[in-house]
Amino acid sequence: MDLPDLPPDLVFVRLGGDPSDIAFAFEAKRAAMGPHIIKRWTWDEAFQRDLHERHYSEKPFFEIRRSGQRLGILSFQRQTDHIRFGEFYLFPMHQGGGTGSAILAHCLTVADGLRLPVRLEYLHWNPVRSLYLRHGFNEIGRSETHRFMQRNAAV
Numbered sequence: 001m002d003l004p005d006l007p008p009d010l011v012f013v014r015l016g017g018d019p020s021d022i023a024f025a026f027e028a029k030r031a032a033m034g035p036h037i038i039k040r041w042t043w044d045e046a047f048q049r050d051l052h053e054r055h056y057s058e059k060p061f062f063e064i065r066r067s068g069q070r071l072g073i074l075s076f077q078r079q080t081d082h083i084r085f086g087e088f089y090l091f092p093m094h095q096g097g098g099t100g101s102a103i104l105a106h107c108l109t110v111a112d113g114l115r116l117p118v119r120l121e122y123l124h125w126n127p128v129r130s131l132y133l134r135h136g137f138n139e140i141g142r143s144e145t146h147r148f149m150q151r152n153a154a155v
Helices: 019-037 045-058 099-113 129-134
Strands: 010-014 061-066 069-078 083-090 118-123 138-142 146-151
Touching: 010 099, 019 045, 019 061, 019 069, 019 083, 019 118, 069 099, 083 099, 099 118, 099 129, 118 129, 129 146
Parallel strands: 083 118
Antiparallel strands: 010 061, 061 069, 069 083, 118 146, 138 146
16 A cells, blocks of 8 residues: 655655665664664664564555655554554654644554554654553553554544
């Protein structure tokens, strides 16, 4: 499934198997998640790259662009009974200004149009929690490191 663009200027480009696409997605992850990962662990480059490549092969990734500028990435995947949203990484210079909120709201609108709930997960200590709560997500589970959330489709 493709992710429709968000007028007037946000474009979602499906990334492919080209090594440069995989490398770009990894750099977005490193920039956005690296500071949160090193709060608990060290940044193990080989482990993080392997984990990223496994995730990259399992789900669709989209590059987020504004006026030709690469802002970050996300994964948006339709499952039988829900939308799986994740790997949502904006480069730090694009965080905190409302772009993430606009992108998430757009993805939720797409999911609502499909009448499907949205599920995601994040590290316990990642401040992204407040973003998800503002957009109607509720915690549905947790592990030692992650919280799992769902937002039901608007009716």
